[in-house]
Amino acid sequence: MATAAKSREALLANYETVIGLEVHVQLLTNTKIFCGCPNVFGSDPNTNVCPVCLGMPGALPVLNEKAVEYAVKASQALNLRVNERSIFARKNYFYPDLPKGYQISQFDRPLAEHGYIDVPAADGGKKRIGITRLHLEEDAGKSMHDGFVDSASKTYVDLNRTGTPLAEIVSEPDLSSPDEAYEYLTRLKEIILYTGVSDCNMEEGSLRCDANVSIRPRGQKELGTKVEIKNVNSFRFVRQALEYEIQRQAEVLDSGGTIVQETRLYNPSEGRTYSMRTKERAHDYRYFPEPDLLPLIVDATRQEAIRSTLPELPEAKRQRLIAEYGLSDGDAATLTATQSRAALFESEAGKAKSPKRLANLVLSELQGRLKAAGLEFEDSPITMAGARMSADLLEEGAISSKILKELYDHAFEQKLDFPAIYEKEKPQQISDTGEIEKMIDEVLAASPKQVEQYKAGKTTMIGFFVGQVMKASRGKANPALVNQLLTKKLG
Numbered sequence: 001m002a003t004a005a006k007s008r009e010a011l012l013a014n015y016e017t018v019i020g021l022e023v024h025v026q027l028l029t030n031t032k033i034f035c036g037c038p039n040v041f042g043s044d045p046n047t048n049v050c051p052v053c054l055g056m057p058g059a060l061p062v063l064n065e066k067a068v069e070y071a072v073k074a075s076q077a078l079n080l081r082v083n084e085r086s087i088f089a090r091k092n093y094f095y096p097d098l099p100k101g102y103q104i105s106q107f108d109r110p111l112a113e114h115g116y117i118d119v120p121a122a123d124g125g126k127k128r129i130g131i132t133r134l135h136l137e138e139d140a141g142k143s144m145h146d147g148f149v150d151s152a153s154k155t156y157v158d159l160n161r162t163g164t165p166l167a168e169i170v171s172e173p174d175l176s177s178p179d180e181a182y183e184y185l186t187r188l189k190e191i192i193l194y195t196g197v198s199d200c201n202m203e204e205g206s207l208r209c210d211a212n213v214s215i216r217p218r219g220q221k222e223l224g225t226k227v228e229i230k231n232v233n234s235f236r237f238v239r240q241a242l243e244y245e246i247q248r249q250a251e252v253l254d255s256g257g258t259i260v261q262e263t264r265l266y267n268p269s270e271g272r273t274y275s276m277r278t279k280e281r282a283h284d285y286r287y288f289p290e291p292d293l294l295p296l297i298v299d300a301t302r303q304e305a306i307r308s309t310l311p312e313l314p315e316a317k318r319q320r321l322i323a324e325y326g327l328s329d330g331d332a333a334t335l336t337a338t339q340s341r342a343a344l345f346e347s348e349a350g351k352a353k354s355p356k357r358l359a360n361l362v363l364s365e366l367q368g369r370l371k372a373a374g375l376e377f378e379d380s381p382i383t384m385a386g387a388r389m390s391a392d393l394l395e396e397g398a399i400s401s402k403i404l405k406e407l408y409d410h411a412f413e414q415k416l417d418f419p420a421i422y423e424k425e426k427p428q429q430i431s432d433t434g435e436i437e438k439m440i441d442e443v444l445a446a447s448p449k450q451v452e453q454y455k456a457g458k459t460t461m462i463g464f465f466v467g468q469v470m471k472a473s474r475g476k477a478n479p480a481l482v483n484q485l486l487t488k489k490l491g
């Protein structure tokens with residue numbers, strides 16, 4: 001393994017990678033982009049269709065204003081400049097799942113241009129990835145190659161998806177590693193989810209990604225021949241496909257071969273890409289302006305009205321949490337991974353005796369146990385409200401951290417929230433002053449050196465004594481009482 005890794009490194013050392021990503025996001029409108037058919041997933045095949053989305057002669061498209069609003073909102077969240085005037089165009093090609101013989105898309109005048117997403121860079125800083133454009137278009141139908149008794153000889157077509165509103169988001173070729181591509185996609189999805197314009201469900205195809213990748217010898221100015229990897233259905237697989245593809249291209253070039261411009265498919269179970277079709281010539285889609293639709297006008301007033309509905313976006317929220325709760329970048333990212341998680345945390349933090357203690361508990365004790373159990377926050381037996389109760393008890397000194405850990409263990413074993421497990425197994429805490437004083441005397445007698453240091457002015461030693469007494473009580477002494485009695489005894 002070590003030699004394989006080393007040879008991969010040596011192989012790639014001479015090359016530079018250039019990656020660009022195209023992401024299609026289905027917009028969560030109630031109806032399709034150019035007709036009134038329901039925009040829902042999972043209906044019986046060919047039930048959500050009408051003359052418009054079936055491409056019947058004479059049927060005319062009517063633009064769904066909600067789709068425009070959502071696409072503008074996504075553009076603003078991705079720092080794109082929205083054009084006041086954009087044009088719909090026909091993209092002509094023949095395919096069984098495209099009944100009109102063309103797709104209504106946008107070509108030379110897209111809805112929005114010149115955006116960016118900042119991603120974490122390998123050096124620990126941030127790298128800005130440009131977004132070339134976001135345009136509106138309609139989705140095609142779906143060819144179904146499997147699942148029928150006669151699938152060996154026939155393909156079926158389901159046109160429910162035809163006319164689903166899509167935002168296509170095209171990045172600049174600014175990405176220089178599979179890891180950066182993964183980060184870009186993760187952040188893009190997070191931002192879109194925060195805006196609420198798509199559910200970004202990759203299993204249902206609400207978010208789809210194509211990657212263009214090429215390599216060139218370091219120092220060479222012109223780009224290498226690019227290969228397109230299509231329809232990869234998870235971000236992890238996109239990263240794996242890119243890693244495989246970069247190595248494949250380096251091996252071809254090293255052995256004196258040339259890269260063929262082509263489209264490839266990734267097979268996750270084999271961990272490799274396969275050639276799907278070669279592109280000897282660029283596609284000629286014979287774009288022309290859609291004669292049945294007026295230019296799309298989104299003036300400054302409308303843009304501002306839409307902007308005012310944008311929520312606080314993940315990056316801004318992270319920076320605020322870092323400032324308010326003293327969190328690390330990584331911890332803030334964990335708490336803001338979904339909007340609902342961040343909202344739950346903030347609502348409980350607002351009620352907690354110590355919001356910082358709550359944050360620390362959630363990120364250490366709770367997250368550690370979730371990780372070990374392979375669970376997400378959303379599946380945790382201990383809810384955010386339960387975590388807040390435990391943080392408050394700890395803050396008041398009503399339970400020790402040792403007991404808290406035990407209660408968390410029990411909560412996970414019995415799948416109970418913290419209030420329930422606390423009620424059930426309420427720790428028998430020692431609050432008897434005499435009993436605690438006895439333990440304190442024993443601890444002080446056994447640590448003369450530390451007592452001397454404390455009396456010489458090193459008052460931070462108090463933590464050591466508290467720890468020793470808690471240990472002697474097997475975590476059951478009331479920590480607040482221990483602290484109080486110790487301070488008194490040490491004068």
Ligand SMILES: [Zn+2]
Pocket residue numbers: 032035036037048049050051052053054163
């Ligand atoms: Zn329709």
